[in-house]
Amino acid sequence: MSKKDRSVFPPVPPALPVTVIDNHTHVGTDRLGQEQKVTEGGENKYPLLIDGQVEGMRQAGIAHAITVGCEVPDLQDVIDLAGEREEFSAAIAIHPNEAAMHAGVREIAPDGLDPNEREHHRLYDLDGAINLVAELASRNPVVAIGETGLDYFRTGDEGKDAQQASFRAHIALAKELNLPLQIHDRDAHGDTVRILLEEGAPERTVFHCFSGDRELARVLSRNGWYASFAGTVTFPKNEELREGLDEMPKELILVETDAPYLTPHPHRGRPNAPYLANLTVRYMAEIKGVALDTFCERLLTNTNTVYFP
Numbered sequence: 001m002s003k004k005d006r007s008v009f010p011p012v013p014p015a016l017p018v019t020v021i022d023n024h025t026h027v028g029t030d031r032l033g034q035e036q037k038v039t040e041g042g043e044n045k046y047p048l049l050i051d052g053q054v055e056g057m058r059q060a061g062i063a064h065a066i067t068v069g070c071e072v073p074d075l076q077d078v079i080d081l082a083g084e085r086e087e088f089s090a091a092i093a094i095h096p097n098e099a100a101m102h103a104g105v106r107e108i109a110p111d112g113l114d115p116n117e118r119e120h121h122r123l124y125d126l127d128g129a130i131n132l133v134a135e136l137a138s139r140n141p142v143v144a145i146g147e148t149g150l151d152y153f154r155t156g157d158e159g160k161d162a163q164q165a166s167f168r169a170h171i172a173l174a175k176e177l178n179l180p181l182q183i184h185d186r187d188a189h190g191d192t193v194r195i196l197l198e199e200g201a202p203e204r205t206v207f208h209c210f211s212g213d214r215e216l217a218r219v220l221s222r223n224g225w226y227a228s229f230a231g232t233v234t235f236p237k238n239e240e241l242r243e244g245l246d247e248m249p250k251e252l253i254l255v256e257t258d259a260p261y262l263t264p265h266p267h268r269g270r271p272n273a274p275y276l277a278n279l280t281v282r283y284m285a286e287i288k289g290v291a292l293d294t295f296c297e298r299l300l301t302n303t304n305t306v307y308f309p
Ligand SMILES: [Zn+2]
Pocket: 024, 025, 026, 068, 147, 258
């Protein structure tokens, strides 16, 4: 793959026979750095970018996307986007890695990255940041609390207490507002499940970017929790993840992009966008051995059950 390819969006795949919903993406947030590079034209890239996103979705058969703001500077942005464009709904929370930063943890991460302290980490302590989420979620039409949870890959031992406290607070908030919960669980399956069971999981609980194997899939199905699959399930190496997909009952499967990250195979390394959920859907239908149209209908029903009951 040439360098140039890495900065260009993959082509839009043929439309799905039945439209589906990307239930977890990051359109309209700070994370657009990567995407802005591929946007042609002048200074004000935001409207052009959103129009391009929506056009891709329309062509690919992605009817709607839930866009997630999980850092303080992004919370209002996703709420605004959802207010302006009918193709988007908003979910908000404090990301587990952000929770550690708000709590003042500044350790070098297990992945070797420096903590990237920004102004909002100093302006809000952890309680303050969660209170902001609670306040915004109670006076705006957000459709989920997320993403929250645990990340033991990016945050080391010092950040675990903050992440767990934040996760518990978000679980309580989702239940209080009767909203679904989107969970980020990276290298933390055991503690994630334990805390959910200790607190009592919200009625609609989604493991976003499901990263488990057959065993975790069994825990999810036993509890009626949803597994949302991202482009990672299409990566050739991820055999365990495909076993997880194989284990999940069709009634508990969702699709997402987590864009701008995790672009599905064969476009890994290029920027991701909600329209590319199309490729993950096609791939999953094959793995599950279900006709594409039947599988799309199932996904749409599942997504509506969780977010738009
Ligand atoms: Zn995400």
